[in-house]
Every structure is written in structure tokens, then in C-alpha cells.
Amino acid sequence: MDPRALPPRLVIDPSLPPDLSVELRSSPHVLRLARSGWRMESSRNLTWLFVVPGLLMLLWMTAGTAPAVVTAIGAAVIGLLRWLTSAYHRDTRRKLRLAYEHADRYILPEDLDYPCQVLLRRAQRAAETILGSRVHRAGLIDTIDNRVTLPEEVWQIAQRLRKLSAMHAEHSKIVPKELPTGLQDAFKPYSTALDAAWTSLSKRVRNLEQYAKQVVKADKVFHAHQRLEALAARTPDYQALIADTVRDDLARAHLRELTEQARQARELFEESIHEARRAAGELLRPPHA
Structure with a gap:
């Protein structure tokens, strides 16, 4: 499934x-x-x-x-x-x-309408991705304490979604499906308020998903970086191989190429970690920012 x-x-x-x-x-x-x-x-x-x-x-x-x-x-x-x-x-x-x-300290799936369930599931999936990543377990994205901040973020989102679901249900019962002519504008501010709350929560979840996306990217680079570190440990063997098989000028060119590739890989890895930390910082901003 x-x-x-x-x-x-x-x-x-x-x-x-x-x-x-x-x-x-x-x-x-x-x-x-x-x-x-x-x-x-x-x-x-x-x-x-x-x-x-x-x-x-x-x-x-x-x-x-x-x-x-x-x-x-x-x-x-x-x-x-x-x-x-x-x-x-x-x-x-x-x-x-x-x-x-403790009825107000837990939220069941049934407490939410379907659109809000989908949004909460997206937030939970993003948090799982971050907490299950290699870079998180290695302590490389320590701008915030993910183990504390992410559960709190999901809880805050779930609380607001529960309230929004309840107000959606109440609004549907109160507002007639077919409004009399001339009264549409009188009801519009209430619908607008619900739409604004939904937009704000959607943005909050997207920020969490953006953080998860950057973490996934950092994870891939981290994996490649680890492989490169394993190869770097065998650099003398590669140097000896080149020295034994090609002329000196080609050997120097190959060695420079190895060095440049290692530098680029490290820069890419550091950049991906920086992007993940920057995305994490978005979670600390107020929702209305």
C-alpha cells in the first residue's frame, strides 16, 4: 500500500x-x-x-x-x-x-476530517524521514535538537488541525448549502478565516517537508562521502599504481585529478549539510512569518 x-x-x-x-x-x-x-x-x-x-x-x-x-x-x-x-x-x-x-493530550485520526488527516500524515512522514536519516544519527544536523523539536512540531500541527476539523464540521452545519441572494458576502469572512488557517498550516507542513528533502539530499552526499573516505585511505596504493604504470607527467596529472575530486566531494557534502541546517531553521520561525 x-x-x-x-x-x-x-x-x-x-x-x-x-x-x-x-x-x-x-x-x-x-x-x-x-x-x-x-x-x-x-x-x-x-x-x-x-x-x-x-x-x-x-x-x-x-x-x-x-x-x-x-x-x-x-x-x-x-x-x-x-x-x-x-x-x-x-x-x-x-x-x-x-x-x-488526559483527553486533551492525545489526538486520534478520527479527530480529524480527511483533508486534515492527509496533512498530518505528511508532517509525520517528514519527521520520520529526518529522524531516520544517517546525518541525524551521526549528529551532523544539530542546529536544533530534532528529537525534541520535531515531535513538538508534529504535536502543534496536530492540535491546530483538530481545531480546524471541528470548526469545519461546525461551519458545514451552520452555513446553508444554498445561500439566499445577497447574503453570500455576510458569510464569506468566516469561510475566509478557515481558508487562511488551512493555508498557514499547509505552509508549516511544507517547511517541514522542505527540511526533510534537504536531509535526504544530505544523506545521499554523506553516503558518497563515506565511500570517498574509504578510498582516500587507500590513496598511497593508487599513487603507487599510477607511478608504476604511467609516465611521471601523467602521474602528476592523475594525482591532481584525485585531489580535486576529493575537494569537490567534500564541498558538496558541506553544502548539503548547510542546506539541511538552513531548512531546519525555518521551523523556528513563527507560522505567520
Whole structure:
């Protein structure tokens, strides 16, 4: 499947404590239940109290097992089921409570309309590209701390997209599809405000994608640079080869060519790193800049 067609992933406020973030991220189905307003009833499903004795009675009748043995097995099974059910309910109730307490600290794909989902997915994909790059892992694009700034940037974008989605839905309910003659101008400022917010968020995501594009370019040059460094370590072998096989004047020309190629590769690598850092700086500018 084309990654661009996938929905965005769950986004959690990066300022939350790590243990709480892991807890919320581990149970997206519970977060969805909380978002829908679902409450866990305290009543228990007692169906198994009737099913288990029936199965034990069948065992006793078909296998001829002694009643005392059947009773012991039944008591053990009922006790185990009660313990498992109780543990599951406690864990689910605890996670549901956390989901309600921190309802404004996570954003589900369902919180966004389709256009906003697509925009958030683009932002997440750009951040993944940057954090997964060789130059990031090598610490070569350290103008900002990507591990801190990028999750925060995606979170800020997701928050604004959620608000925009809600206002889109509200606007669609309030504004009639067919406006009476002469009233179009009265509604226009509200539509314009939504369009302006969308344009601003789109620009913010494009800045993030531009940074990712420069990082990809730097990654390719970095890979070639590493190969060149490996060859540079064998320069004496190449010098000896040239000296043994061609005349002195050609040897000097070949050596100058090797040196020039190495210089150009290094300059290209340094330029690509500079461009990636410049693109990263765009993320620090205010959205209205």
C-alpha cells in the first residue's frame, strides 16, 4: 500500500511523562472508547457462572468422573475466571480513567476530517524521514535538537488541525448549502478565516517537508562521502599504481585529478549539510512569518 494513502498515527503530547505516554499509546482502543464517551459499567457478566457448571455436568455424565473431582475442578475454574475477569476490568478501568483525565493530550485520526488527516500524515512522514536519516544519527544536523523539536512540531500541527476539523464540521452545519441572494458576502469572512488557517498550516507542513528533502539530499552526499573516505585511505596504493604504470607527467596529472575530486566531494557534502541546517531553521520561525 502507498504510504501516502495511510491514515495518520496517534499523536501524543511530547511533554507528557514517558511512562504515561507509553501507557496511552499502548491502548488506542481505550482512547477511542473515551473519546466516544463510553463508561465502564461496574456490573459483571455472570454468564460464565451458568456455563461452567453446565460443562462440568457434561464432563461428569460422559466421563464418569467422580463428583468430588468435578466439584474441585469446577471451583478451580470458577476461581480462575473470576480472577482473570477482575484483573481485566481493573486494568481497563484504570486505562479508561487515564484516557479521560488526559483527553486533551492525545489526538486520534478520527479527530480529524480527511483533508486534515492527509496533512498530518505528511508532517509525520517528514519527521520520520529526518529522524531516520544517517546525518541525524551521526549528529551532523544539530542546529536544533530534532528529537525534541520535531515531535513538538508534529504535536502543534496536530492540535491546530483538530481545531480546524471541528470548526469545519461546525461551519458545514451552520452555513446553508444554498445561500439566499445577497447574503453570500455576510458569510464569506468566516469561510475566509478557515481558508487562511488551512493555508498557514499547509505552509508549516511544507517547511517541514522542505527540511526533510534537504536531509535526504544530505544523506545521499554523506553516503558518497563515506565511500570517498574509504578510498582516500587507500590513496598511497593508487599513487603507487599510477607511478608504476604511467609516465611521471601523467602521474602528476592523475594525482591532481584525485585531489580535486576529493575537494569537490567534500564541498558538496558541506553544502548539503548547510542546506539541511538552513531548512531546519525555518521551523523556528513563527507560522505567520
